[in-house]
Amino acid sequence: MKLKKNIATSESGFVFNPSSGDSFSLNTIGAEILLQMKESKSSEEIKKDILNRYDVDKSLLEKDWDDFMSQLRDNNLLEF
Amino acid sequence: MSKLKYEGPVIKKMNAGLMNKFGTRTEYQPVKHIEGVAVKDMIAKYGSPLFVLSERQMRNNYQAALRAFKTRYPKVQFAWSYKTHYNNAVCNVYHQEGSWAEVVSGFEYHKALKNGVPGNKIIFNGPDKSIDELNEAIKNDSLIHIDHFDELYALIELSDNLSKKPRVAIRVNMDTGIYPMWDRFGFNYENGTAWNAITKIVASGKLNLVGLHCHIGTYMLAPWAYAIAASKLCDLAWHSKNQLNNPIQYLDLGGGFPSANTLKGAYLPGSDTVPHIEEFAEAISSTIISYGFKPDELPLLILESGRALIDDAGYLLGSVLANKRLSDGRRATIMDFGVNILFTSFWYDHKISPAQDFTHHSEDQVLYGPLCMNIDVVRESVNLPVLNKGDQVVVHKVGAYNMTQWMQFIAMRPNVIMIDMKGENHVIRQKETLQYMEMLEETPQHLKDFKL
Numbered sequence: 001m002k003l004k005k006n007i008a009t010s011e012s013g014f015v016f017n018p019s020s021g022d023s024f025s026l027n028t029i030g031a032e033i034l035l036q037m038k039e040s041k042s043s044e045e046i047k048k049d050i051l052n053r054y055d056v057d058k059s060l061l062e063k064d065w066d067d068f069m070s071q072l073r074d075n076n077l078l079e080f
Numbered sequence: 081m082s083k084l085k086y087e088g089p090v091i092k093k094m095n096a097g098l099m100n101k102f103g104t105r106t107e108y109q110p111v112k113h114i115e116g117v118a119v120k121d122m123i124a125k126y127g128s129p130l131f132v133l134s135e136r137q138m139r140n141n142y143q144a145a146l147r148a149f150k151t152r153y154p155k156v157q158f159a160w161s162y163k164t165h166y167n168n169a170v171c172n173v174y175h176q177e178g179s180w181a182e183v184v185s186g187f188e189y190h191k192a193l194k195n196g197v198p199g200n201k202i203i204f205n206g207p208d209k210s211i212d213e214l215n216e217a218i219k220n221d222s223l224i225h226i227d228h229f230d231e232l233y234a235l236i237e238l239s240d241n242l243s244k245k246p247r248v249a250i251r252v253n254m255d256t257g258i259y260p261m262w263d264r265f266g267f268n269y270e271n272g273t274a275w276n277a278i279t280k281i282v283a284s285g286k287l288n289l290v291g292l293h294c295h296i297g298t299y300m301l302a303p304w305a306y307a308i309a310a311s312k313l314c315d316l317a318w319h320s321k322n323q324l325n326n327p328i329q330y331l332d333l334g335g336g337f338p339s340a341n342t343l344k345g346a347y348l349p350g351s352d353t354v355p356h357i358e359e360f361a362e363a364i365s366s367t368i369i370s371y372g373f374k375p376d377e378l379p380l381l382i383l384e385s386g387r388a389l390i391d392d393a394g395y396l397l398g399s400v401l402a403n404k405r406l407s408d409g410r411r412a413t414i415m416d417f418g419v420n421i422l423f424t425s426f427w428y429d430h431k432i433s434p435a436q437d438f439t440h441h442s443e444d445q446v447l448y449g450p451l452c453m454n455i456d457v458v459r460e461s462v463n464l465p466v467l468n469k470g471d472q473v474v475v476h477k478v479g480a481y482n483m484t485q486w487m488q489f490i491a492m493r494p495n496v497i498m499i500d501m502k503g504e505n506h507v508i509r510q511k512e513t514l515q516y517m518e519m520l521e522e523t524p525q526h527l528k529d530f531k532l
Contacts, residue, residue, distance in 0.1 A: 023094045027441035030089035056086035060469065064088035067405055071091050074409055
């Protein structure tokens with residue numbers, strides 16, 4: 001799961017895709033995930049970090065992760 | 081160190097198209113308490129889903145409605161509409177406040193009697209009254225509102241050998257400029273059927289025509305329609321007195337006043353569009369007062385309001401069972417309550433509030449109920465914060481009709497509690513059990529065993 005190289009992200013959760021002109025907003029955890037993806041961290045590393053810091057069990061995170069990735073893909077933000 | 085509160089990651093595309101000037105988001109604050117009682121405590125104690133009724137709000141609504149009419153008209157009487165909510169505890173709140181009972185079936189009639197309402201303070205409406213029920217209503221001196229000629233002739237026959245005349249009214253239907261016109265109940269005003277019924281009753285000499293009744297619709301948003309209705313009833317009453325020498329003691333304008341719920345398809349929320357009960361009171365009272373009756377001959381004004389007195393006193397608490405994403409990308413949230421217990425979700429876009437803290441991020445979503453049935457949709461599209469499995473919600477304004485029209489379908493019905501004036505909880509209807517559900521079933525002997 002790699003974010004497209006030209007996607008611009010901000011810490012506050014603003015995302016801009018210069019090739020399509022689309023902009024997006026993220027909630028806090030979504031912004032954190034995207035920033036870590038931009039730093040080329042692996043899925044496992046990011047999930048581990050979230051599990052350490054947030055009050056969430058692994059199965060819920062897995063489910064939400066898959067859902068979030070499919071939303072990123074649907075919005076044309078991931079490399080194929 | 082305690083961990084941070086988790087909320088699933090959300091991405092939302094920003095559209096620079098047409099803006100909705102009223103905004104899309106409605107929920108800014110969680111609703112954690114009802115009448116000072118914590119939602120999570122109630123769910124922990126009584127289970128989820130759970131219906132909660134506020135005795136304080138019921139009494140406040142009643143007193144406000146009574147005040148709206150009594151400050152404008154000298155003789156006002158409310159009669160609690162049993163079909164709106166016939167749980168005995170609920171009925172008795174309104175009876176304690178002074179309401180008579182308005183019933184539309186033998187079942188409701190007996191409920192009212194059992195609650196202790198004197199027979200002569202029960203209004204018996206509706207098209208279905210058996211001969212036995214009519215006899216009982218006559219014996220109890222109840223106010224029988226005649227719906228059709230078959231009932232009128234049956235009553236004349238039943239009264240043949242009675243020393244005391246039964247007290248009756250007729251239900252009148254009429255054109256008040258409202259569509260659809262409810263002409264299936266009662267006798268029509270415009271084509272003369274209502275007057276025909278009045279003359280037949282008076283001419284029979286066996287029935288005492290004491291009242292005239294109408295009920296022009298439900299969830300009515302037009303106070304002026306009640307002014308037209310009141311004027312037409314006054315016209316009949318006037319002629320009954322002057323032509324037939326039969327003064328009418330009361331005019332029953334029925335109910336139909338709306339609550340502040342939002343009807344499906346409405347652009348603005350109900351709280352912004354629904355007229356206040358004072359506007360209905362003004363339309364009705366000023367019409368009757370100015371019609372020309374002498375002050376001491378003004379008829380008693382009866383109102384059978386149900387929904388407007390209880391809808392906002394009822395809440396449904398529920399929990400999230402699951403989340404999923406639909407094929408078109410929309411988020412779907414599955415709740416543990418559906419159309420089986422929230423029947424009014426067929427009519428209303430109910431306001432739904434999360435019962436715990438949430439961030440300002442929200443997502444358009446569909447709210448489904450738990451039934452394995454495609455029709456089980458609580459909200460087709462609602463913008464709500466992201467709800468996790470197990471999160472709790474409060475559905476507002478569910479007090480009217482849900483706890484009478486609910487279905488025991490697929491699942492059993494939940495506990496209903498009432499928060500009293502002191503903030504104490506009382507279970508007023510226990511949740512159903514398998515044993516209760518099977519109480520009336522009988523399995524023939526040859527069907528009791530099988531081998532698989």
